[in-house]
Amino acid sequence: RAPVIQLITKLDQEVEGGRGDEQYKVLLEKILLEHCRRHRYLAQSGEELALLLSSLLEKLLAYRTITHDESPEHRMSCTVNVLNFYKEKKREDIYIRYLYKLRDLHLDCENYTEAAYTLLLHAELLEWSDKPCAPHLIPRDGEHVWTQQELKERLFQEIICYLDKGKMWEKAIELGKQLAKMHEIHMFDFMELSELLKKQAKFYEQIMHAMRPQPEYFAVGYHGLGFPSFLRNKMFIYRGKEYEWLEDFSLKLLSQFPNAVRMTSTAPPGDDICNSPGQHIQCFTVKPVLTVPQRFKDKGVPEQILKCVTQHLKADLFPIQSKAGGAGGGVVLWTKC
Template sequence: SSLHLTTHSFLCSLLEKIEQETWRETGISFVTSVTRLVERLLDYRDCMKGDEMENKKIGGSVNLMNFYKSEVNKEDMYIRYIHKLCDLHLQAEDFTEAAFTLLLYWELLQWEDRPLRDFLHYPCQSEWQRKENLSRKILHYFNKGKCWEYGISLCRELAFQYETLYDYQSLSWIRKMEAAYYDNIIEQQRIEPEFFRMGFYGRKFPFFLRNKEFVCRGYDYERLEDFQQRMLGEFPQAIAMQHPNQPDDTILQSDAQYLQIYAVTPVSDISDVPQLERVPERIKSFYRINNVSRFHYDRPFHKGPKDRENEFRSLWIERTTLILSRPLPGISRWAEVERREVVEVSPLENAIYVVDNKTQELRTLISQYQHRQHHGNINPLSMCLNGVIDAAVNGGIARYQEAFFDKDYISSHPEDTERITHLKDLMQEQVHILGVGLAVHEKLVHPEMRPLHKKLVDQFHMMRAGLHHVSSSTWDSCFHCIPLSLSCSPLNLQGSIRHSSSSLSSHTSSEAGNLVIMTDGLMGEHPEEALHMQVRLEMKHTPARV
């Protein structure tokens, strides 16, 4: 805007005037700090206009709040913008983000009796009282946001304080609240969000967005197409980029707005904790998508000449991992990407990854049905079983066998012996899980859907027959251990990944509007489609032995 240009021109002329002064370094530091503050204040003013969307207002507030904390150390202004940001979150009903925002002020307070003056909406009170009242408010917001795990640590902090003061009435109250949070974790269903990477390129974007990339935590039930439309609505002047490649300087320096969006997968550290192996799925699932600061997305490519007999042999994956400046969820649904790492995944490694993640997805879904989380709607289970079994019969796993269990491949790749064995184990495990899934499906399927169930069972027999590179006795023991009449106890479904209605298999690249769309399609005969994966979570898993 003209005001931005006028302000910039004035500050540049100010820098020129102090160039020859003895206090030049101090002056330059001051002018630079003022310049950065003015930039943020102007962005904040533009974002807070009445017709602007909540995300812009929140982004401008976060930007200014962080400046007051880290660059000029103005604690009173920092606290004011903490509360402005919290109010914006409450208006948007982002209760988890509101709780994390208030925690910033909570962390500045001590459990001391020092008197505090009235400030904002707080009355004159001791620091201890203010921190206690703030704790209760934060707990209320974590509860409304269904993030009880974060509230539990705060319950324990309050309990310690009450116990120290022999305030047994308050101690009883907070212990009951903590117990209720555990009950909620076990009993209540929570929707697992999708995550989206956004790139804002061009000089027309505000300073806090310009030529930066972010990962956003989507709303409940929000899919990629919905998110794209929402973001285009918030930035109506933006030109949607039609590819996922990094932009060149022409786009970065242009007087325009370019918006690039695609789905990304959270990468949790939960798989590195061995004692979680036997933890129920509904408890583990929270940790796979919360407190996450690493996300990845994949791009398939052929290294060297394309193998015409079996494209899986030459199909590699370029995996890009985005590392955020802070984990999600947090003080905003958005977090800036701090750096990126790119690695290449070999065809065999990717086959292991795809089979393992599909098996984990099955575990999650079957576990949900065993705990009656879907209220009688069996369609997601039917679709998932059909997708995996059909892909195994018509392509997918069978093509992996041809590619990697072939004698010529094994003899020419002795370094892959351990990985080949691991892939065989994972295939064995997938058959076992499919048997459990079919047993659950048989128990719940509506009479009108019996023909579909029979088709799935028939295809399952074909799948087992087709997997000839693993001993037939193994497959027989798998299947006979899990008869379709549920005469045996269901499998203890440990360790898996999150399931959503759009995650029944891989992501393929297609176009919707002008945006890069990474949508879901079944793993079939075409490896480019099968391996353009946005699989939900990379994790290690020990195959179930039958």
């Protein structure tokens, strides 16, 4: 286990430092497979390791290449591809490092809501306790040794600030209530509690009076072998900017792939398209599955409040037709075009 951890860490460092290429990836996989398959006890585990490292190298090389891409959306998608690998392998130290890279990309594009939800993934790794933070849990800009509670509170404050800028006041209130409870019952910091309650009051006013257009969501499929690996034959859900409609979004998307063919069908493509050497793009509007919170059901809640709550909470379920003809969903919003 320890040697594998060291190998993964070293590969990440070396590729980030500019070393390695596609030829090296192929050679490393070939050498490892040849040696391990000759060994009676290493045949299976060695093959798994070789394929694991090859998969990681593919993602890291794509990430290094895409850092020079003009499209921030591509950089975001590629970053998500890498951090999901580290999340799956339970490498919290490297996972957190890529979370902050993703947060910074979102902030550069003023995607404040997405930046907030990205940072929330770090906060969810922490407890409301006085346990000291393990070094890998502390972001690189951490100034001193934090307790988990101190760091989690700092992250919540930053997340709430981003949610306010992104006009996602419902989620800001939800997180603010968690913080307020901690200050009232556990920390007994009534001055900070007072500030949190003032913010919540302001957010409630914004919900009732501020103009917020209903966000549009777009399903985008990148089909064909001509796309980079982190996009190839994958479907993403994007949340449009304010007053951004399908035609504007599609034009911007296709400008990034001038040789791509725009598909007119919303049905899943066949193998002839998925395995073709070219690029085929699907792009169409989708509607999230909106559910009324249980506490509002059968209560005679005013329509305006119901509309605000259902439309502006984080949507993450979209009815997308699958190859089996059913409905798929559970897409987490990571990027916004």
